[in-house]
Amino acid sequence: MTEPLLEIVGLSKTFVSGGRRVAAVESVSFDIRPGETVGLVGGSGSGKSTLARLLLRLTPPESGRIRFEGKDWLGLSGNARRRARARLQMVFQDPLAAFNPRATVADVLMDPLRIHGIVAPADRPKEVERLLERVGLPSALAERSVLDVSGGQRQRVAIARALATRPALIVLDEAVSALDVSMRRMVLELLGELQKGSGLAYLFISHDLAVVRAVSHRVLVMEAGRIVEAGTASRIIEDPQSDAAKALVKAVPKLESENDAAT
Amino acid sequence: MTDLLATIRRLSVAYGDVDVVRGLSFDIRLGERLAIIGESGSGKSTFARALAGLLPPNASLSGEMDWPGFGRPPLPGRDLGFVFQDPGSSLNPVLTIGEQIAEGARRHLGYSASEAWHRARELAGRVRLPQPETILNAFPHQLSGGQKQRVAIAAAIASRPRFLIADEVTSALDMVVQAEIVSLLRRLVAEDGLTLLFITHDIALASAFADRIVVFRNGELVEIGAAKAVVSRPADAYTAELIAGHIDFTTPRLVEDMP
Numbered sequence: 001m002t003e004p005l006l007e008i009v010g011l012s013k014t015f016v017s018g019g020r021r022v023a024a025v026e027s028v029s030f031d032i033r034p035g036e037t038v039g040l041v042g043g044s045g046s047g048k049s050t051l052a053r054l055l056l057r058l059t060p061p062e063s064g065r066i067r068f069e070g071k072d073w074l075g076l077s078g079n080a081r082r083r084a085r086a087r088l089q090m091v092f093q094d095p096l097a098a099f100n101p102r103a104t105v106a107d108v109l110m111d112p113l114r115i116h117g118i119v120a121p122a123d124r125p126k127e128v129e130r131l132l133e134r135v136g137l138p139s140a141l142a143e144r145s146v147l148d149v150s151g152g153q154r155q156r157v158a159i160a161r162a163l164a165t166r167p168a169l170i171v172l173d174e175a176v177s178a179l180d181v182s183m184r185r186m187v188l189e190l191l192g193e194l195q196k197g198s199g200l201a202y203l204f205i206s207h208d209l210a211v212v213r214a215v216s217h218r219v220l221v222m223e224a225g226r227i228v229e230a231g232t233a234s235r236i237i238e239d240p241q242s243d244a245a246k247a248l249v250k251a252v253p254k255l256e257s258e259n260d261a262a263t
Numbered sequence: 264m265t266d267l268l269a270t271i272r273r274l275s276v277a278y279g280d281v282d283v284v285r286g287l288s289f290d291i292r293l294g295e296r297l298a299i300i301g302e303s304g305s306g307k308s309t310f311a312r313a314l315a316g317l318l319p320p321n322a323s324l325s326g327e328m329d330w331p332g333f334g335r336p337p338l339p340g341r342d343l344g345f346v347f348q349d350p351g352s353s354l355n356p357v358l359t360i361g362e363q364i365a366e367g368a369r370r371h372l373g374y375s376a377s378e379a380w381h382r383a384r385e386l387a388g389r390v391r392l393p394q395p396e397t398i399l400n401a402f403p404h405q406l407s408g409g410q411k412q413r414v415a416i417a418a419a420i421a422s423r424p425r426f427l428i429a430d431e432v433t434s435a436l437d438m439v440v441q442a443e444i445v446s447l448l449r450r451l452v453a454e455d456g457l458t459l460l461f462i463t464h465d466i467a468l469a470s471a472f473a474d475r476i477v478v479f480r481n482g483e484l485v486e487i488g489a490a491k492a493v494v495s496r497p498a499d500a501y502t503a504e505l506i507a508g509h510i511d512f513t514t515p516r517l518v519e520d521m522p
Contacts, residue, residue, distance in 0.1 A: 181466075214517050253467040
């Protein structure tokens with residue numbers, strides 16, 4: 001067994017809502033190995049996005065530990081934190097909300113290169129070109145405004161930005177949910193290509209078990225802040241144990257053709 | 264031809280020089296569940312708004328829409344109900360749930376305030392809102408996304424329309440809630456004998472729910488037919504592409520196995 005890339009133990013976070021304490025994430029533990037895609041699936045309000053925010057240190061947990069690349073990630077500060085931060089990236093559902101609307105595609109990709117000092121300033125334009133090529137975009141796109149590219153292209157730019165700092169893990173929070181079917185398929189295939197032989201790991205968060213199944217090596221089912229079931233996608237789909245997993249399996253619409261019995 | 268709700272002929276909608284919908288011609292049958300499938304920018308929402316008379320003033324409309332099912336153009340809100348994608352922005356944040364549901368009955372059925380409230384109470388039960396008595400006095404921000412969409416559906420059917428347009432009503436919801444809302448629509452349509460126009464980008468959802476499917480691309484109709492026939496034997500390459508792009512439990516996995 002390879003050493004886990006990420007190890008989460010007993011992570012909890014509570015919010016106060018209307019005077020009541022609501023556990024958004026409760027005693028969550030799991031790990032991710034290098035090169036692995038872990039799918040995190042659950043409904044709205046199940047706590048999966050809060051878990052992503054805790055993992056990215058966008059919000060502090062009440063308790064729990066996170067080890068990332070052998071270091072106590074929650075305890076890192078200053079330069080050590082910045083270095084680890086470069087290795088842990090995120091792609092959101094709506095890339096437009098994640099970009100400065102006045103930026104060009106080149107600006108979006110240049111920022112992480114500059115902030116994390118990834119390549120020498122003179123080599124950065126070349127690096128931008130290389131990043132665009134990796135996500136299957138033409139280099140001519142670099143000068144376009146982020147507002148001026150299609151939704152699918154924009155999500156590829158978001159992935160290129162995440163790749164810029166040479167991460168070991170990318171957290172993808174509903175990253176393909178807003179895309180049209182054809183674009184969604186292409187972005188999912190791109191994620192698979194990027195992973196091949198690279199050791200890159202993903203935490204793939206979605207409410208759609210069919211999409212999670214297509215891209216994940218292992219699946220975690222989350223409900224009411226807890227991981228209620230874990231296993232391979234095929235085991236969960238064939239034999240779901242928790243009510244949450246059963247509901248997720250049943251909710252996936254099936255293409256009904258003339259050969260299927262009428263419902 | 265009394266079995267038709269609407270006939271649409273050469274319908275086009277443009278904003279300035281940009282045609283958003285081009286030369287649509289098809290019929291909507293009384294009592295059918297008709298799905299419109301298309302990707303972003305296919306013109307499906309614009310078409311729905313044109314049908315409902317809800318286009319913004321800067322849109323220019325040409326072509327014909329006849330309404331044999333009504334014998335006259337329908338009155339939005341009275342003859343047809345409209346449910347939008349985002350219930351968070353279609354509900355009024357400062358009105359109680361009860362007031363929003365009751366409004367259609369007051370305005371279009373001439374109900375008194377107490378009659379309309381009674382109607383709202385009945386509808387809250389029909390759309391399976393939990394604890395209807397409490398929820399009628401609540402405000403939209405206190406409800407979950409799925410509950411808000413149930414409220415929007417209740418409000419849309421409050422005036423007993425015969426035609427319901429549901430525009431991407433499940434796209435902002437998670438899959439489990441989506442399945443619940445589809446099952447609610449299925450039941451309401453059957454119970455009330457409604458004609459339903461169900462707009463979605465999800466061809467699987469349409470295939471499981473609609474009698475017929477219309478496929479839109481770039482503002483044009485590319486295919487129309489019985490839902491299961493369109494899925495089994497798509498006549499157009501674009502429809503075939505949409506079907507191929509669909510991801511379900513039988514799709515080949517897109518990752519290599521872990522070493």
